[in-house]
Structures are given as structure tokens and as C-alpha cells.
Amino acid sequence: EDKVVQSPLSLVVHEGDTVTLNCSYEVTNFRSLLWYKQEKKAPTFLFMLTSSGIEKKSGRLSSILDKKELFSILNITATQTGDSAVYLCAVENTNAGKSTFGDGTTLTVKP
Amino acid sequence: DAGVTQSPTHLIKTRGQQVTLRCSPKSGHDTVSWYQQALGQGPQFIFQYYEEEERQRGNFPDRFSGHQFPNYSSELNVNALLLGDSALYLCASSLMGDYSNQPQHFGDGTRLSIL
Numbered sequence: 139e140d141k142v143v144q145s146p147l148s149l150v151v152h153e154g155d156t157v158t159l160n161c162s163y164e165v166t167n168f169r170s171l172l173w174y175k176q177e178k179k180a181p182t183f184l185f186m187l188t189s190s191g192i193e194k195k196s197g198r199l200s201s202i203l204d205k206k207e208l209f210s211i212l213n214i215t216a217t218q219t220g221d222s223a224v225y226l227c228a229v230e231n232t233n234a235g236k237s238t239f240g241d242g243t244t245l246t247v248k249p
Numbered sequence: 250d251a252g253v254t255q256s257p258t259h260l261i262k263t264r265g266q267q268v269t270l271r272c273s274p275k276s277g278h279d280t281v282s283w284y285q286q287a288l289g290q291g292p293q294f295i296f297q298y299y300e301e302e303e304r305q306r307g308n309f310p311d312r313f314s315g316h317q318f319p320n321y322s323s324e325l326n327v328n329a330l331l332l333g334d335s336a337l338y339l340c341a342s343s344l345m346g347d348y349s350n351q352p353q354h355f356g357d358g359t360r361l362s363i364l
Contacts, residue, residue: 142291172352180253180339180355181292226291236282236305237341237353239291 140165144227144240151217152248159212159243161227171203172237173212174226181226184212217247251276253342253356261362262330268361270325274342275354280304281323282353283315284339292339298323299345327361335363 141164151157163171170188174181185194187203187210194201198217203210214221224244228237254273262268274281280299284292294307298317317323321342327334337360341353 170352179337179357183352183354186352228291236294236297236307237292238294239284241289241291 140229140231140238142227142229142238142240144225144243146243147241148244148246150246150248153218155217155247156213156215157217157245159214159225159227159245160209161211161240162209163227163229163238164208165229165231165238167232168205169230169232171210172228172230173201173210174228176224176226176242177222184225214245217245219247219249221245222247253340253354255338255340255356255359257359258357259360259362261364263364264330264332266330267326267328268330270327270338270340270359270361271322272325272340272342272356273322274340278342278344278354279321280343280345281317281321282341282343283323283325284341285309285334286337286339286358287333288336295325330363332363335361337361 143162145160172186173184185201190205198215201212224242226242228239230237256271282297283295286292295309296306297304301317312328314326337358339358340356343353
């Protein structure tokens with residue numbers, strides 16, 4: 139059975155800090171690993187990672203995948219209060235559309 | 250370009266009742282997946298519909314059933330509601346056989362509360 143474990147479960151930081159969120163996984167027939175940001179409603183897509191060692195960046199956010207060690211990290215630099223959310227990691231098997239999610243990391247950024 | 254739309258937004262039911270949730274996929278998508286997200290947890294895969302058939306199913310009892318219509322929209326039905334069915338129900342759409350590595354698109358969900 140596919141499995142995703144995220145750590146830490148929650149994190150409180152101050153504006154300007156840098157945070158690293160972790161995601162380890164076990165999946166048969168790996169297709170991709172995805173990161174989402176969720177604020178109350180629909181998860182918002184951040185990154186899709188399919189290849190090891192290639193960093194993806196979007197502004198202050200970046201992510202990388204290690205397919206040998208079966209983990210990924212999401213980095214957020216210069217955090218802002220608007221970054222406060224639940225960050226979800228998910229893996230897709232080769233049948234796209236079925237994702238296995240972790241329980242998320244709740245990030246709180248204080249002014 | 251309309252994204253994934255779900256209705257209703259909120260719903261309150263009592264134990265033992267039945268409920269139907271609805272989802273319209275993003276334009277151009279043909280596959281719909283349903284997820285249940287309990288408070289404090291990540292979304293759990295319920296099932297996936299493609300070509301009007303259930304293609305994959307997660308670990309959910311057969312009280313949970315679904316349907317997909319020719320226009321690709323979908324319904325999730327839950328019978329004999331239990332308190333533990335209280336959750337946010339998310340619908341996601343995608344394009345089967347899409348090798349461009351596009352992610353699923355999620356709707357805003359239906360918040361179901363069971364009293």
C-alpha cells in the first residue's frame with residue numbers, strides 16, 4: 139500500500155525565517171510527487187517532481203526529489219504571514235489521478 | 250476557463266440519511282477522482298471515474314458509490330451516514346493518458362457535517 143509521511147506535523151516561525159518541510163514515501167510504480175498548499179479549501183498546486191536531483195523553484199519556494207532515498211523537501215525562504223497554511227505532499231502512481239497524501243505540515247508564520 | 254466546480258458548498262445531515270455530492274470537471278478533462286479529507290488529515294482517495302466507469306477504488310465501504318455522466322461530470326453518493334463521514338469531500342479532475350505530466354485540478358470541496 140502506498141504511504142506518505144510528512145514532518146514536522148506543525149511548525150511555528152517568524153517572518154523572514156527559512157523553513158524546510160520533509161516528505162518521505164513508499165509507492166509502487168512511481169509517477170510523480172506533488173506539493174500542495176491548502177488554506178481552508180482546495181489544495182493549490184505548487185510543484186510536480188518526477189526526476190531526482192532537479193530543483194524546482196517558484197519565487198521563494200523550491201523543492202527537490204531524491205528517488206533513491208524516497209524523499210522530498212520543500213523550502214520556503216523569507217517566510218511571510220501569507221505562507222501560513224497546511225502543506226501537503228502526495229505521490230501519484232502510474233495511474234494518474236490516484237494520489238496518496240500525507241497528513242500535511244501546518245505552518246504558522248508570526249509577524 | 251472554468252475550473253473544477255463542486256456543489257453544494259456545505260451540507261448538514263443526520264445519521265442514517267443519504268447524501269449526493271456533485272462535481273463538474275475542468276474543461277477538457279475526462280477523469281474525476283473523489284477524496285475525503287477529515288479534520289487534521291490529508292485527503293484520502295475514495296474512487297476514480299473514467300468513461301462512466303469506476304476505475305480505481307480506495308479503502309472505503311460500499312456505502313460510498315458514484316457515477317459519471319456522458320458530459321464527464323460526476324456524483325458521489327453516501328448511504329447510511331455515520332458521524333465519521335463528517336469531512337471535506339474534494340473532487341479532482343484530470344485527463345486520462347495525459348503524458349504532459351499535468352497535475353490534477355481540485356475543486357473547493359463540499360463540507361459535510363453529520364449530526
